[in-house]
Amino acid sequence: xxxxxxxxxxxxxxxxxxxxxxxxxxxxxxxxxxxxxxxxxxxxxxxxxxxxxxxxxxxxxxxxxxxxxxxxxxxxxxxxxxxxxxxxxxxxxxxxxxxxxxxxxxxxxxxxxxxxxxxxxxxxxxxxxxxxxxxxxxxxxxxxxxxxxxxxxxxxxxxxxxxxxxxxxxxxxxxxxxxxxxxxxxxxxxxxxxxxxxxxxxxxxxxxxxxxxxxxxxxxxxxxxxxxxxxxxxxxxxxxxxxxxxxxxxxxxxxxxxxxxxxxxxxxxxxxxxxxxxxxxxxxxxxxxxxxxxxxxxxxxxxxxxxxxxxxxxxxxxxxxxxxxxxxxxxxxxxxxxxxxxxxxxxxxxxxxxxxxxxxxxxxxxxxxxxxxxxxxxxxxxxxxxxxxxxxxxxxxxxx
Numbered sequence: 597x598x599x600x601x602x603x604x605x606x607x608x609x610x611x612x613x614x615x616x617x618x619x620x621x622x623x624x625x626x627x628x629x630x631x632x633x634x635x636x637x638x639x640x641x642x643x644x645x646x647x648x649x650x651x652x653x654x655x656x657x658x659x660x661x662x663x664x665x666x667x668x669x670x671x672x673x674x675x676x677x678x679x680x681x682x683x684x685x686x687x688x689x690x691x692x693x694x695x696x697x698x699x700x701x702x703x704x705x706x707x708x709x710x711x712x713x714x715x716x717x718x719x720x721x722x723x724x725x726x727x728x729x730x731x732x733x734x735x736x737x738x739x740x741x742x743x744x745x746x747x748x749x750x751x752x753x754x755x756x757x758x759x760x761x762x763x764x765x766x767x768x769x770x771x772x773x774x775x776x777x778x779x780x781x782x783x784x785x786x787x788x789x790x791x792x793x794x795x796x797x798x799x800x801x802x803x804x805x806x807x808x809x810x811x812x813x814x815x816x817x818x819x820x821x822x823x824x825x826x827x828x829x830x831x832x833x834x835x836x837x838x839x840x841x842x843x844x845x846x847x848x849x850x851x852x853x854x855x856x857x858x859x860x861x862x863x864x865x866x867x868x869x870x871x872x873x874x875x876x877x878x879x880x881x882x883x884x885x886x887x888x889x890x891x892x893x894x895x896x897x898x899x900x901x902x903x904x905x906x907x908x909x910x911x912x913x914x915x916x917x918x919x920x921x922x923x924x925x926x927x928x929x930x931x932x933x934x935x936x937x938x939x940x941x942x943x944x945x946x947x948x949x950x951x952x953x954x955x956x957x958x959x960x961x962x963x964x965x966x967x968x969x970x971x972x973x974x975x976x977x978x979x980x981x982x983x984x985x986x987x988x989x990x991x992x993x994x995x996x
Contacts, residue, residue, distance in 0.1 A: 597652050597672070597673070597674065598654075598671040598673055599647065599648050599671065599672045600668045600670075600671050601644075601646075601647060601668065601669060601670045601672065602648065602665075602666050602667060602668055602669065603631075603635065603644075603663055603664070603665050603666060603667050603669050604644065604825050605665045605666075605669055607626065611664060611665060612637070612663060612664045612665060613635040613636060613662070613663065613665065613772075614635065614636045614637075614660070614661070614662045614769065614770065615633060615634075615635060615658065615659050615660065615661050615662075615663070615669065616634045616635060616636050616641065616659065616660075616769060616770045617633065617634040617659060617718065617881045618632070618633050618659060618896060619631050619632055619633060619634070619643075619712040620632050620646075620652050620670075620816070621652060621655060622652050622653065622655055623651065623652060624651070624652045625650075625651055625652075626646040626649065626650060626651070626652060626672065626772065627647075627649045628646055628647065628648055628649045629645045629646065630645060630646045630901075631643040631644070631645050631646075631762055631915050632644055632645060632646050632670060633669065633670065634891070636769075636770050636771065636773075636774060640674075641770070641771070644669075646672060647672075648672055648674050648972055649674070650672040650673050650675065651672065651673045652670065652672060652673075652676040653672060653673045653909070654669075654670065654671045655669075655670050656668055656669055656670060657669045657670075658672070660767055660769050667936070668858040672885075679767075681791075688909070701762075702983045705810065706786050710738035711729055711733070711740055712730075712733060712737060712738055712740065713733070713740040713741075713863055714734070714739070714741055714864065714897060715727055716718050717739075717740055717741060717742050717744075717745060717864070720742055720745050720746075721740075721745045723743060724749050726745050726748050726749060728740050728745075728943055730748070731744050731745065732744070733750050733828055735864075735897045736895065737852070737896070739896075740836050741864060742864055746895070753902075760954060766962060767801075771865045771866045771936055772865075772866060775867060778927075778928065779925050781928055782925050782926045782928040783925060784831070785844065785928055786842075786926050786928060786931070786963040786964075787963055787964040787965045788923070788925070788926060788961055788963070788964070789961070789964050789969065790923040790924070790959055790960065790961045790962075790963055791956055791959075791960045791969065791972050791973055791976060792921045792958065792959045792960070793957070793958055793960075793973075793976050793980060794955060794956075794957055795955070795956050795957070795958050795979075795980045796944065796953050796954070796955055796983075796984050797820065797900075797939045797954045797956050797981050797983060797984075797986065798953045798954045799983070799984055799985060799986055799987070800820060800823045800954075800983055800985075800986055801820075801939065801954045801985075801988065803986045803987065804818055804820070804823070805994075807995070811881065811884070814881065816881050816884050816885055816888075817885075817887075817888045818881070818884045819882060819884065819887065820936070820939055821859070821882075821887055821911065821913050821936065822883045822884040822887055823880070823978075823983065823986060824911060824913075824934075824983070825859075825872060825875055825883050825887070825911060825938055826875075826880050826883055826954060826990070826994070827979050827982040827983050827986075828855075828857065828875070828909065828911070828934070828979060829855060829875065829876045829923070830978070830989070831975050831978040831979050831982070832855055832876075832909060832975075833855075833876075834975075835971055835975040835978075836851045836852075836964070837849070837851070837931070837966055837971060837973065838909060838931065838932040838967060838971075838972070838975055839851070839852050839855060839909050839932075840908070840929060840930075840931055840966060841908070841929040841930055841931060842929055842965060842966055843927075843929070844941060844960040849966055852857065853910040854873070854874060854876075854906075854908065855874070855875050855876040855908060855909070856871050856872065856873045856874065856875065856906050856907050856908045856909075857871065857872045857875045857907065857908070857909055857910070857911060857912055858870070858872075858907030858909070858910035858911070858927060858930075859871075859872060859887060859890060859891070859910075859912075859913075860872045860910060860911065860912035860913070860927075861890065861891050861894040861895070863894050863895050863897075864895070867895045868899075868904070869904070869907060869910060869927055870885065870890035870891075870893065870894055870899055870903045870904055871890075871904065871905065871906055871907040872886050872890065872904060873902075873906060877967075878996075879994060879995060879996025880990060880994060880996055881995060881996040888978050890903060900993065907927065907930065908930065909930060909932055909933075909934075910926075910927045910930060910932075910933040910934070911933070911934050911935075911936065912924050912933060912934070912935050912936075912937045913935075913937075914935065914936070914937050914938065915938070917938065919937060919938070920937065920957055921935075921937065921957050921959050922935045922937070922959050923935075923959065923961060924959060924961045925961065926961055926962075926963055931962060931963040931964070931965075931966040931967055932960065932961070932967065932972075933961050934958060934960050934961075934976075935958065935959035935960075935961070936955060936956060936959075937956050937957045937958070937959070939954050939955070939956045940954070940955060940956070941953070941955070942955040948957070958979070958980065960972055960975070960976045
């Protein structure tokens, strides 16, 4: 008889999931706990394991389909079963790999291949007709990357294939679909506006240089982003409307008690926003450690669901090639997101003299339904004041 496996409830309001990739097909033998299917939800991408040992009888949902939680997605024939049984795969059996707006998935052993590659890379390989088993991966832990796949095409493509012309169509699935949905929903719902101000980071640069030997000795990667996260804490307490969300259905502004800072992180598959929980309770070095852990976990697809949930304010860094400014899109239902750009030496006027200073721009996007422009400006200038004088608030206890 057959076990009907339902799409499980992964929690925190998840109502549906997208079937990204099947690892089994009808007729395949499966063992209990063997990964069967990769599912993307609003919160994470997870691999659902087989709850029983048996044979795949029917795959009910195709790749790319979005179905509600509780939908029967696959049936397994189990030897010796006396009656049909309906089960839901355990919600904690898989490891969360991503969150929207984003998610990325670490490859785990499957029936078809033991090659380490994310779903997006597997999809690209399938589209380009490349066998992953024949590629030496250059990613973390030997994982095959998208660039590895493209390189394999360049070195092995037949002349006839090279002469093909025409547009290529790539299904909008998985992470890209979730990013598109969330960005569109945010723009359609919130009243975005962005306020940009210049910030002199010279004092932070000097403070960090003084701490680097200690940080390196402790194995800590100390970045400017760590300083920015710590500089946000008191301004967020002073201006709680920026550490809030808007409940559209109840027409209520929800002021958050905790300060949980999301850090937008670029991965091979797209943007993820892992969360530094209780950032206000962490020292500078603890924040730096957590940023490194979350960024590495995002890139390698090894984050847990908790790492992707509960953010109250988001920071996005454009890095060394960050340009002058940007207009970050809110991570709805949050009402504020802060973009930080390249820190670069530029001429500045200090005490009537033109001198070289380490400068950057900060771009604060807000939901105008909740936060007025004057409040946003006051908040940002408070953040800037703290960054320009870190010695005034980074006590030994605050550094860690």
